[in-house]
Amino acid sequence: MNIVQVRRIVENALLEDIGSGDLTSNAIFPQASKGRGVFLAKQNGVVAGLDIIREAYRLLDPDMRVEYRFTDGDEVKKGDVIAEVYGPIRAILSGERVILNILQRMSGIATMTRTCVNILDDPSIRICDTRKTAPGLRMLDKYAVTSGGGKNHRNGLYDGVMIKDNHIAYCGSITRAVQAVRESLGHMVKVEVETESREEVLEAVAAGADVIMFDNRTPEEVKDFVRLVPASIVTEASGGIDLDNLASYRNTGVHYISLGFLTHSVKALDISLQVHEGAKR
Numbered sequence: 001m002n003i004v005q006v007r008r009i010v011e012n013a014l015l016e017d018i019g020s021g022d023l024t025s026n027a028i029f030p031q032a033s034k035g036r037g038v039f040l041a042k043q044n045g046v047v048a049g050l051d052i053i054r055e056a057y058r059l060l061d062p063d064m065r066v067e068y069r070f071t072d073g074d075e076v077k078k079g080d081v082i083a084e085v086y087g088p089i090r091a092i093l094s095g096e097r098v099i100l101n102i103l104q105r106m107s108g109i110a111t112m113t114r115t116c117v118n119i120l121d122d123p124s125i126r127i128c129d130t131r132k133t134a135p136g137l138r139m140l141d142k143y144a145v146t147s148g149g150g151k152n153h154r155n156g157l158y159d160g161v162m163i164k165d166n167h168i169a170y171c172g173s174i175t176r177a178v179q180a181v182r183e184s185l186g187h188m189v190k191v192e193v194e195t196e197s198r199e200e201v202l203e204a205v206a207a208g209a210d211v212i213m214f215d216n217r218t219p220e221e222v223k224d225f226v227r228l229v230p231a232s233i234v235t236e237a238s239g240g241i242d243l244d245n246l247a248s249y250r251n252t253g254v255h256y257i258s259l260g261f262l263t264h265s266v267k268a269l270d271i272s273l274q275v276h277e278g279a280k281r
Contacts, residue, residue, distance in 0.1 A: 226254055
């Protein structure tokens with residue numbers, strides 16, 4: 001993760017939650033009161049986003065100390081202590097909700113990604129994400145996917161061309177769309193084309209696409225389409241693929257399977273902050 005972007009995200013989240021100050025913690029605890037807390041896994045999963053703990057507490061109080069028991073991508077069991085924190089009680093409690101919101105989301109994404117990798121059980125096919133991420137959290141969402149063993153698709157509209165059905169409809173054909181892109185952009189930019197039929201796959205191949213996506217196709221159709229594509233072109237399957245049918249895409253020969261649900265409807269991994277010591281006055 002880009003640490004500068006992480007700090008900006010965390011800072012904005014803290015400003016949103018704390019505002020001018022934590023009325024509850026500041027009223028109850030003197031500024032000098034110190035304490036200890038542990039971040040505890042309350043269910044099995046894959047942890048991701050541990051840097052969030054340190055960065056959030058650094059922003060709140062430079063005297064905070066964080067000790068990790070796991071690293072991003074590690075599997076944790078219910079009851080495992082993920083990290084311990086020591087320092088001012090005000091800071092520990094003020095940062096709790098923001099840290100947990102982000103850490104739980106990222107760990108949920110990593111856990112779902114690992115689940116999908118294991119269900120597919122085909123090392124020749126990579127699971128990857130999409131742009132269906134939470135606004136403002138895309139970098140964290142995509143990092144969480146890699147922590148779970150997945151790969152990232154393009155980060156945004158700026159770092160790769162993806163010619164979708166609406167582009168093709170407006171432009172008139174795949175060929176015209178690819179030609180327009182090639183005339184406008186340099187050779188360093190990859191061009192992906194979304195296809196839905198054998199005819200479109202063949203047109204994308206002839207047009208010189210770098211990546212061809214098979215959209216909302218069955219495993220049998222994917223196998224058939226893969227045979228039409230030269231080895232030099234990367235292939236991707238997307239749409240209509242979920243946990244129930246993911247395993248059926250094993251051995252289809254496609255290079256990537258992109259799954260929007262990794263990030264757009266993730267279930268957070270249950271993690272809590274438990275305090276084991278009161279204030280030392």
